[in-house]
Amino acid sequence: MQRIGVFVCWCGTNIAGTVDIDQVKQAAEKIPGVVNVQDYQYMCSEVGQNLIKNAIKEQKLDRVVIASCSPRMHEATFRKAAKSAGLNPYLVEIANIREQCSWVHKNKEEATEKAIALVRAAVAKATLNTELVPGEIGVEPRALEIGGGIAGIQTALDIAEAGYKVDIIEKTPSIGGKMAQIDKTFPTLDCSACILTPKMVDASTHPNINLYTYSEVEAVQGYVGNFEVTIRQKARSVNADKCTGCGICTDKCPSKKAESEFDEGLRKRGAIYIPFPQAVPNVPVIDREECLKFKTGKCGLCERVCPSGAIEFNQEDTLVTQKYGAIVVATGYDLINLDKFGEYPYTEHPDVITSLEFERLTSAAGPTAGKFLRPSNGNKPKKVVFVQCVGSRDKSSRGKTYCSKICCMYTAKHAMLIKEKYPEIEVYVFYIDVRTPGKNFDEFQRRAVEEYGVNYIKGMVGKVFPEGDKLQVHGVDALSSETLIIDADMVVLAAATKAKDDAQELGRKLSISTDANNFFTEAHPKLRPVETHSAGIYLAGACQGPKDIPETVAQSSAAAAKAIGLLNKGKLVNNPCVSQVDEQICSGCLACTKMCPYEAISSQVIEVKEQGKIVKKTVAHVNEALCQGCGGCTVTCRAGALDLKGFMNRQILAEVDAICL
Amino acid sequence: MGRMKIIPDAKKKELQQILEISGENVKDCMQCGKCTAGCPASSSMDILPHQVIRLLQLGQLDKVANSQTIWSCASCFTCTTRCPRNIDLAKLMEAVRLTIIRSKGSSRLKADDVPGKIDPKMPQQAIVSGFRKYNK
Amino acid sequence: MSLENKQISSENTSNFKPLIVAFCCNWCSYAGADLAGTSRLNYPANVKIIKVPCSCRVNPNFVLRAFQRGADGVVIAGCHPGDCHYTSGNYYTRRRFTLMKNLLEYVGLEPERFKVDWISAGEGNKFAAVMNEALEQVHKLGPNRKLRDARWKR
Numbered sequence: 001m002q003r004i005g006v007f008v009c010w011c012g013t014n015i016a017g018t019v020d021i022d023q024v025k026q027a028a029e030k031i032p033g034v035v036n037v038q039d040y041q042y043m044c045s046e047v048g049q050n051l052i053k054n055a056i057k058e059q060k061l062d063r064v065v066i067a068s069c070s071p072r073m074h075e076a077t078f079r080k081a082a083k084s085a086g087l088n089p090y091l092v093e094i095a096n097i098r099e100q101c102s103w104v105h106k107n108k109e110e111a112t113e114k115a116i117a118l119v120r121a122a123v124a125k126a127t128l129n130t131e132l133v134p135g136e137i138g139v140e141p142r143a144l145e146i147g148g149g150i151a152g153i154q155t156a157l158d159i160a161e162a163g164y165k166v167d168i169i170e171k172t173p174s175i176g177g178k179m180a181q182i183d184k185t186f187p188t189l190d191c192s193a194c195i196l197t198p199k200m201v202d203a204s205t206h207p208n209i210n211l212y213t214y215s216e217v218e219a220v221q222g223y224v225g226n227f228e229v230t231i232r233q234k235a236r237s238v239n240a241d242k243c244t245g246c247g248i249c250t251d252k253c254p255s256k257k258a259e260s261e262f263d264e265g266l267r268k269r270g271a272i273y274i275p276f277p278q279a280v281p282n283v284p285v286i287d288r289e290e291c292l293k294f295k296t297g298k299c300g301l302c303e304r305v306c307p308s309g310a311i312e313f314n315q316e317d318t319l320v321t322q323k324y325g326a327i328v329v330a331t332g333y334d335l336i337n338l339d340k341f342g343e344y345p346y347t348e349h350p351d352v353i354t355s356l357e358f359e360r361l362t363s364a365a366g367p368t369a370g371k372f373l374r375p376s377n378g379n380k381p382k383k384v385v386f387v388q389c390v391g392s393r394d395k396s397s398r399g400k401t402y403c404s405k406i407c408c409m410y411t412a413k414h415a416m417l418i419k420e421k422y423p424e425i426e427v428y429v430f431y432i433d434v435r436t437p438g439k440n441f442d443e444f445q446r447r448a449v450e451e452y453g454v455n456y457i458k459g460m461v462g463k464v465f466p467e468g469d470k471l472q473v474h475g476v477d478a479l480s481s482e483t484l485i486i487d488a489d490m491v492v493l494a495a496a497t498k499a500k501d502d503a504q505e506l507g508r509k510l511s512i513s514t515d516a517n518n519f520f521t522e523a524h525p526k527l528r529p530v531e532t533h534s535a536g537i538y539l540a541g542a543c544q545g546p547k548d549i550p551e552t553v554a555q556s557s558a559a560a561a562k563a564i565g566l567l568n569k570g571k572l573v574n575n576p577c578v579s580q581v582d583e584q585i586c587s588g589c590l591a592c593t594k595m596c597p598y599e600a601i602s603s604q605v606i607e608v609k610e611q612g613k614i615v616k617k618t619v620a621h622v623n624e625a626l627c628q629g630c631g632g633c634t635v636t637c638r639a640g641a642l643d644l645k646g647f648m649n650r651q652i653l654a655e656v657d658a659i660c661l
Numbered sequence: 662m663g664r665m666k667i668i669p670d671a672k673k674k675e676l677q678q679i680l681e682i683s684g685e686n687v688k689d690c691m692q693c694g695k696c697t698a699g700c701p702a703s704s705s706m707d708i709l710p711h712q713v714i715r716l717l718q719l720g721q722l723d724k725v726a727n728s729q730t731i732w733s734c735a736s737c738f739t740c741t742t743r744c745p746r747n748i749d750l751a752k753l754m755e756a757v758r759l760t761i762i763r764s765k766g767s768s769r770l771k772a773d774d775v776p777g778k779i780d781p782k783m784p785q786q787a788i789v790s791g792f793r794k795y796n797k
Numbered sequence: 798m799s800l801e802n803k804q805i806s807s808e809n810t811s812n813f814k815p816l817i818v819a820f821c822c823n824w825c826s827y828a829g830a831d832l833a834g835t836s837r838l839n840y841p842a843n844v845k846i847i848k849v850p851c852s853c854r855v856n857p858n859f860v861l862r863a864f865q866r867g868a869d870g871v872v873i874a875g876c877h878p879g880d881c882h883y884t885s886g887n888y889y890t891r892r893r894f895t896l897m898k899n900l901l902e903y904v905g906l907e908p909e910r911f912k913v914d915w916i917s918a919g920e921g922n923k924f925a926a927v928m929n930e931a932l933e934q935v936h937k938l939g940p941n942r943k944l945r946d947a948r949w950k951r
Contacts, residue, residue, distance in 0.1 A: 070831045071848070099834025100846055104925075110842035117845055343699065343743055394745035395689065432693040462699025462743065478694035481709050533884065577850065597884045630883035631854030635893065647850055653862055659818055659845045660866035660949070 002127050005036040005061040006119060007052055009043035009068035011098055016041075018102040020112040024067065027116040031123050035059060044074045052078065053085040063091050063126040067119050069098040090132035090576065090646060095122035117659050124658035128651045132576035137625045139225035139570055140325040143563050144169065146217060146506070149177020150196060150549060151330035151541025151556045153203045158560030159328075160208035164567050167322065168203065169231055170213045172261070174279035176200055177332055181262060181356060183363040185549055186413040187444035193278065193365070200280045214285055218319060220327075220509045223598075223626045224536030225572050227324045235315040237286035238272070242310035245282035249302035249311065250274055258290045264357045266375065267367040272302050272311075277365065286313075326536050326563040327510065329520060330556065331503060333542035335495040336391045340398045343463045344387065344493055350375040351471060352464065352491045355410060362417050372418060372425075374489055377469065381489030384418060385473045386411050386429040387461045391496035393432070400496045400517060405546040407494035408435050412445040412454070414492060419452040428455045428486060430475055438548070457484070464491055497546045511599075512537055519545050530559040538562050577646030578627035579634065581620045583608070586641035588618035592633035600626035601633060672722040675760065679717070683756035689746045690714045696740035696750050706730040710740055710750055717753070731757050815869040815935045817844045819928065820859065822852045824882035825917045826874035832921030840928040844872075851875070852913075853886035857897050860911065864944035870910045870935040872927065877915040887915070906943050909934045 006028040010016035021039050028037045036059045040048045043066060055061055064087065066078050071094040079089035095118040105111040143159045145152045148170030156166040168175060180200075182192040203209050218230040253270030260269040262276045271290035274282060292299035293313060303311040335354055338346040346352045351374050353361070364370035374381050388407050391399035408431070415427045434456070436442040448454040459476040466472075473486040499518035500506075507514045512532040513521045520539050523531040530538050538559040541552040579592075583606055593601045604621040607614050620642070631644040643649055680686065696710040697703055703710065707729040716724050725731065731754050740750040770791060779788070821827040827848050833840065849855055852875025863871050873894060875887040894913045902908045914927050935941075 070834070072828060072831055096831075096846070099831040101842070103834040103837055104839055105842045106839065107842065114842040114845065121845070121847070389693070389745070391745075393691065395747040396745060399745060432691060458694075460693040460695035460698050460745075462695055462697070462739075474698055476694040476698040476709070476711070478692055478697070478711060481697075481712055483697060483703055483709070595889065597886070628883055630851040630886045631849065632851065632883070632886050632889050635853060635856045635889070644850070644854060647854060649856065649858070652847065652849065652854075652856075652859055655847050656818060656859060656863050656868075657866055659847070660816065660863065660868055 002033045002063050003035045003059065003061050004031075004033045004063040004065060004123055004126060005038070005052070005055050005059060006031075006034055006123065007043055007048075007055075007064070007066045007068075008037070008039040008119075009048070009066065009098075010039065010041045011043075011069060011102075012041060015068070015098050015102045015115075018105060018108055018111045019097060019115045020108060023112050024097075024115050024119060028065075028067075028119050028123070031120060033063075033127055034123060036061060043068050044077055049077070049081040052081050056082065056085040056087050061087070063093070063123075063129060065093045065095060065119065065122045065126050067095040067097045067115065067122070070094075070096045070100070088131035088133075091126065091129050093122045093126035093129060095119045117661070120661060121655040121658040124654040125651045128648065128654055130645070132645055134573045134576040135624050136571045136573055137225055139567060139572060140227075140323045141165065141567050141570075142167070142322070142324050143326045143328065143567060144227070144229055144322070144324040145328050145330060147171075147177070147330035147332055147541070147543070148175030148203075148211070148213065149330060149332045149541065150179040150199070151332065151543075151552045152177070152328070153196075153199050154553050154556035155328045155330060155540050155560045155563070156203055156209050157199065157206065158557050159563055159567075160206045162560075162564045162568075163208070164564065165208050165210070167210045167212060167231075167324075169215050169217060170211065171216055172275065173214045173236070173283075173285040174275045174281070175203065175211065175213060176276075176278075176280065178356075179549060180276065180278070181264070181359055181363075183359045183366070184413060184417060186409045187438075187440045189413065189416070197278045200278070204280045211281065212320070213281060217506060217509060220511075222323075223623075224534075225325050225566070226625070227327055227536065229322055229324055229327070231320045231322065233318045233320060235288075235317050236283065237288070237291075237311065237313055237315050238284050239310040239312050239315075240281060240283045242308045243283045244308055244310075245274070245284075246307065247274065247284075248305050248307065250284055252301055252305050254299065254301060255290055255292050258287055263360045263367050264354070266357060266360050286311075325567045326538065328538045328540055328556075328559045328563055329506070329510065329512070329532075329543055330540040330559075331500050331506065331543040333497045333546065334500055336400065336498045338390065338493060338495055341390060341493075344390065344461070344491065345464055345466060346493060349464075349466050349471065351381075351489060352493065354493050354495045355407065355414065356495075358414055358492050362414070362421075372421060379489075380422065381425060383426045383428070383486060383488045384490045384492065385461070385471075385475075385486055385488040386415060386427070386492045386494065388429065388431045388494045389460070389496075390493040392494075394496070400498060402517060402546065403435065404494075404497040405435075406497065406548045408445065409438070409441055409548065411492075411494050412436075412448040415454040416448050416452050419448075419454060423452075426455070427452075428457060428473075428488075430457050430459055430461050432458070432460065438550075459484075461491075464488075497542065499543060503543065510534065510537055519543065530555055530562055536566060572625075574625055575627075575629050577629040577644065578624045579622045579629070579631065579642050579644050581622055582641045582643070583617075583619045584641075585639050586619040586637075587639045588620070589638065590618075590620060591638065592620050592636050592642055595633055595636045596627075597630070597632070598626050598628055600628070672720050675722050676717065676720060679722070679753065679756045679760055682759055683749065683752040685749050685753050685756075687714050687717045687748070687753070689748050690718065691746060693745065695743050695745065699739045699743050701737060701739065702733045702735050705733045710734075713754070713757075714748070714750065722757075725757055726761055730754075731761075813936070813940055815843050815932060815940070816867065817870040817872060817928065817931055817935065818863040818868045819844055819846045819872040819874060820849050820852070820855045821846050821916075822854075822875045822882075822887075823848055823850050825876035825880065825915075826852070826924065828918035829874070829916040829920050829924040832918065833924040834921075836921045838921055838925040840925045841932050843932060844928045851881065851883050851886040852890040853883070853893075855890065855894075857893065860894075860897065861944070864906065864910075864941060865946045866949050867941065867945045869938075869941045870912075870931050872911075872931050873913045874916045874924070874927070875913070877917055880917065904944075906941075907938050909938060910941060 142165040218232040255271040259265040360366040392404040459478040540556040540559040
């Protein structure tokens with residue numbers, strides 16, 4: 001027989017005001033197994049806790065039931081007290097007679113009766129409680145960063161500085177991301193490359209950071225602290241160790257038809273190319289779709305001119321598997337496709353460009369060396385029209401319902417950049433609303449209007465007609481209700497931002513969710529903005545939603561702090577209330593494996609003795625590190641072989657019985 | 662110009678009827694003016710397409726009903742295709758026209774008159790829509 | 798009037814004290830019940846709560862056992878669909894107990910005695926409302942005699 005101690009708390013008058021403590025005590029004493037019943041004004045106080053500790057030691061109690069407030073309040077307190085008295089903390093049971101009894105009932109008789117029933121149920125459960133010991137799992141002291149843009153670089157640098165190893169996986173041949181393509185940054189107009197490239201170099205030279213460029217995530221297995229990630233390193237066709245980055249091969253390559261991804265198609269590149277001069281690593285890659293050697297078998301010029309013999313046409317994709325404790329996802333964003341916006345002839349007319357193309361056109365390292373010229377004829381434009389909200393805040397199937405957040409600011413920046421270089425160019429900005437919350441943001445936008453003379457027009461452009469060598473822009477000024485026609489030379493479209501097309505696929509590999517717009521969902525929009533619902537996986541940057549650079553960097557450092565916090569623990573304690581399999585009963589149907597939301601149940605083959613012979617048998621196996629203890633599998637199991645520790649079938653049934661007495 | 666008196670609920674019933682006929686929600690509009698900017702008939706309109714929606718949002722149904730605009734609208738659906746908020750303005754215009762037609766006078770087309778008016782070349786759809794417009 | 802009917806009417810008029818067993822998930826509904834407490838929202842003392850980690854932990858057996866032991870009503874409360882702490886647990890609850898309800902109806906138990914509802918941690922009001930409603934239903938139906946095991950003490 002168990003030796004159970006029952007401790008009834010008065011909670012001042014909170015409980016004692018509505019519940020007759022003496023009656024509860026008398027009833028408790030009569031329950032079989034109960035050997036000690038005490039009461040106190042405040043059981044959670046130090047005196048109260050000492051009362052419990054002493055009783056455990058003196059009365060040799062092996063179960064403790066505390067009738068007090070909600071377990072959500074003080075279960076941890078009482079478990080700790082029991083532990084310090086040498087009792088396994090999971091042998092403590094709480095009867096919630098405050099929140100769920102004395103506070104909601106006024107009739108003293110009824111409340112007392114209910115309190116007794118709740119104590120009875122808690123004793124019934126406690127009788128069947130078993131000692132539980134939480135398991136420990138190790139944490140691999142290494143982090144993975146998916147995406148090598150500013151978000152990925154910042155997170156990696158922060159984690160590396162804290163002393164942990166970080167690997168960055170970048171899909172393209174160089175890290176840098178969208179920020180590398182940008183000319184100037186708002187609201188300070190400082191040069192984007194000047195602040196980014198030193199960070200890129202830091203990342204590549206940091207002893208704790210390892211780059212996997214031109215690589216993708218192939219598969220992810222494991223769980224928090226112990227992820228196992230398979231990385232596909234796509235064949236570069238260039239040996240990165242031998243290559244010195246001299247650039248002879250890229251100069252000599254006879255195929256120059258491919259459009260440069262970095263310059264948004266405004267410049268051609270060779271089949272063997274370095275994406276941009278400051279690329280990290282500064283190693284070329286062969287585009288096998290374009291390369292003559294791969295297409296026709298003839299050529300191989302790059303191989304002949306390479307002074308270090310680094311060209312390797314027969315290179316193949318390699319798969320690397322690596323263990324990680326934490327993963328940070330920072331895959332960034334793209335601009336939406338404008339093919340369906342027929343009213344703005346983006347696909348037909350070279351002078352209609354996107355904002356990202358504009359960045360390349362004004363960049364000193366861009367295709368025009370920073371001279372702002374019309375792509376169609378190389379002349380300097382006289383009138384430039386900017387159209388905001390192209391596809392943003394758009395409920396139709398062509399666009400995105402959300403605000404892309406960054407366009408108002410970069411459009412003001414673009415307008416200013418034009419006016420600064422060429423004050424004589426007329427600049428018009430069509431907007432629906434100008435949204436500039438942020439430090440020095442509104443001042444910046446107003447400067448464009450007040451100092452630089454940019455014409456802001458509230459209204460939209462209905463249609464852009466190419467006419468002669470001009471673009472006739474039909475718009476409206478909604479404030480004066482006048483329709484306008486502007487003979488523009490160039491039209492710049494602020495295309496909406498969108499999540500990466502493969503975000504969902506990556507989300508599936510990582511078991512993290514995406515929202516209706518394919519942005520990754522954070523665990524809580526306010527209180528857990530950089531965590532995901534999967535423990536050990538964090539989010540940084542625009543893959544979680546549209547963001548500007550300062551916000552991205554802030555979120556990246558936050559994600560890094562979370563990852564460092566996890567890696568720093570070294571060991572994780574898991575919840576001991578996990579599922580367990582009775583291998584004798586398990587029939588091996590494995591219905592539980594399909595139900596488990598954490599994929600914590602797998603199959604295993606065991607040897608059992610059956611009629612004197614040893615036979616092999618397939619049974620379910622619970623990974624205690626993965627199991628979160630929901631108990632759903634216990635109901636799925638037809639044989640009843642699964643049970644949840646801490647909430648066993650017989651414990652809950654005992655509670656039901658006790659309540660129904 | 663007198664001060665506009667905004668009583669959004671004054672014409673609630675009529676407005677509701679227009680919204681029901683068209684199936685559109687004027688509250689979706691954020692007044693970007695793209696409908697006006699692309700409208701080929703805007704030059705002959707006294708109030709512009711985006712103002713039509715604004716007036717409907719403000720419950721100023723009379724101003725819309727008495728305007729030239731609803732009769733200038735050619736129902737070309739340019740505004741409908743381009744609206745970023747998915748509002749079918751052409752439908753709304755038609756709904757306003759319908760409420761006017763329906764409310765004026767008594768039934769101008771009786772079923773008994775139809776046989777005498779039938780022109781063999783007239784599509785059936787025209788008869789049906791004539792009924793819809795001129796019969797109460 | 799048959800003996801049984803007499804008994805029921807006497808119980809109805811005098812002191813029928815119904816018992817409702819509520820299974821509440823730890824993350825939403827149990828916290829909702831606590832909130833009802835901290836907000837001092839009254840509901841009758843006949844409702845007694847059993848904490849489970851997730852509504853999907855509730856085995857149909859538990860419900861049957863409660864009825865067998867003389868409970869007059871059973872409520873299962875979980876997180877709102879989409880809010881489950883364990884991602885998808887309450888979807889299983891929803892499916893399982895839709896079937897269970899059909900079964901109970903088939904064997905002759907009034908389906909109103911059993912309900913599954915979603916109560917979030919912030920819905921103390923809803924918790925009290927759901928319990929009051931369940932109790933009202935049970936009061937209308939009278940004591941559970943169909944599934945009750947006569948040998949049990951209650």
